[in-house]
Amino acid sequence: MTTPPGPGPLAGIRVLDLTAVVVGPTCTLTLAQQGAEVIKLEPPEGDLLRRLGGKPRNPGMAPKFLHFNRGKHSITLDLKSDTGRAAAQRIASEVDVFVSNIRSAALARLGLDWESLRQANPRLIHCAISGFGSTGQYRDLPAYDTIIQGVSGMADCMARTFDQPRYMPFVATDHMVGFIAAQAICAALVARASTGRGQSVEVPMFENMAHFVLTEHMNQMTYGDEGPWGDPRILDPNGRPAQTLDGWICVSPNTDAQAHGFFTAIDQPDLKHDPRFATVAARLANVTEYFELRRSALATRTTAEWLERLRAHQVPAMQVNRVEDLFTDPHLTETGLVTWQDHHSEGQVRALQAPNRFSEGLPELRDTPRQNEDATEILERFGFTPEEIAALKGPTA
């Protein structure tokens, strides 16, 4: 299926986006890709990612910022000023969704918490993303992705595999909780379509990531403190891509049929009768030996040879792509994930299409905004007078 051009499933949904860096921008990128109108409200100094996201062609347009903010509209308001704050509240009173990643106490001081906004806008979906929510003793503590990776048990899971607590090489919790927040917002929009009422949605990163870790690894601690926790198949340090003669390969023969196909592909078909490897349960019980068998067998041919052999025997297998390979990967090239875009201020840049497909259509690729470039248009659409606009774009912008 390809996606036809169209307004997108979230067409007509207006979002006031008071978020920065990654968690909130991931949430609103998802909404924008699906047709929502996202108004990115930035402080005078701009989203930190404009400067921290790699070396840009022009100041404030770092490449990482480009990718997390495509298709949004930018306005700068100084929320430390009374007029800036009043303007933000006025826009918030007319949108469908307000999303922030500011701690709850600070949000209340700005008059942008749910209790302050719901009177004027009872249909509002108010989404507060934060490290620790508005209840519980960590609620006022600041959080970054690394802090959440550490406190949620993720770094400890890494320690099982890598000997010491480590972070994953992604802002993984920010990025994932951004998707989760977009889902929660859309669920609240579904409810509003039948009840007519908005609501407050809180998305705490800690709870979400502890939930993530525990669904995967609670294991025997489900029944009591004696444990152990941990999925041994996932945490085994030998569960890793295998080196071939010319690169790396992932091979995952999980079912009996796949495992037996693998034994045939490596010219050791009799292993399917070996009591250590014959069944799912046996391979689980001998997982270290099984991983070692896979590793040593796969070292003997090239990746392309293995892919041909393994696929002939219905064994799930794929090359390990280097990141730069993604730009030439034949499948991604055919499906069009990465495209060159003529950005209105940054020139030719690689841009990413929405990864999911909707048969009723999605908006075509749009630009990432320079800071504050949509201010006049946004303020006009929300009924601000030319005098008000001039005042806001002066000292407070």
Add this chain to the structure above:
Amino acid sequence: MTTPPGPGPLAGIRVLDLTAVVVGPTCTLTLAQQGAEVIKLEPPEGDLLRRLGGKPRNPGMAPKFLHFNRGKHSITLDLKSDTGRAAAQRIASEVDVFVSNIRSAALARLGLDWESLRQANPRLIHCAISGFGSTGQYRDLPAYDTIIQGVSGMADCMARTFDQPRYMPFVATDHMVGFIAAQAICAALVARASTGRGQSVEVPMFENMAHFVLTEHMNQMTYGDEGPWGDPRILDPNGRPAQTLDGWICVSPNTDAQAHGFFTAIDQPDLKHDPRFATVAARLANVTEYFELRRSALATRTTAEWLERLRAHQVPAMQVNRVEDLFTDPHLTETGLVTWQDHHSEGQVRALQAPNRFSEGLPELRDTPRQNEDATEILERFGFTPEEIAALKGPTA
């Protein structure tokens, strides 16, 4: 904010769930937590995770299965039989959402693809999660989480930090794409509320995870092939939790104010004037040295001492929780993420509450179903006669 009991934002939404293991079950767990009625359709042998998800108290009720399938209803149908397939198609013709993680060719053979179902149910949201979607040359290839971690560039990002391609110790792509699919489904439900039309949504794991990797790490390859790709601050092997006298700690002083607070906390306040560390840009340019400074300074006190000192100077800091610590973490205890539940067949088990909060309410915690235990009730609700039910529960169940 706490969440009051209530029907949840997705109350009234009926979901036919033909998924197994992790990616689809994560999607439908999210929907069930928010009040959707999820009908889990299992083959006679049951969801593989029932057996592969750790040692259960009773056959087919592995702890990992419990956590990914709470609040759903189970029915077994043999889709290899004509009557089983017809029953699945009949249920699919009346639900709001159909979700599968079967490859597109197999789904068409079952008559459960969008083209087959849309005539009878034009309001249906049809969500097909798969490794590689229905177009592009990998479309018929099988995928597991490890395969996607390898082909999407994730394992290569791990190689920057850990020297060789490695997997993350989670079924990270399954788990994350499950959240993404739940979001896409809800966006399509939002659209249906105004257009009256359902649609087909395709969620390919490869495209989603390549998008994930590239938004974070495309960096200079945004502008051309010379690159480099990669966010150096995230990929630096020295960016890791630090060992204290009695454990591990995460400390992330990112802004200038936080970094200067950190220097004061470690009794080296003059470092704020050091040209290597004074500004965000300087610390980024000297990131390896900065990480080493943090590591060596933090080795000298206990975690509790550091947390007190660092928080006094507004420096983001948290203990590294071991996974077992999550059960006694004071914040999680207060917010109630983990609770003991009296499961109707498994007895006292630890269960996970929905991590997000909705002011209009969420359903209370429910059980995880034993295989096929809701068959009669489900079939009755979809208008099957007692004779039809008896026939389906006989040879085909």
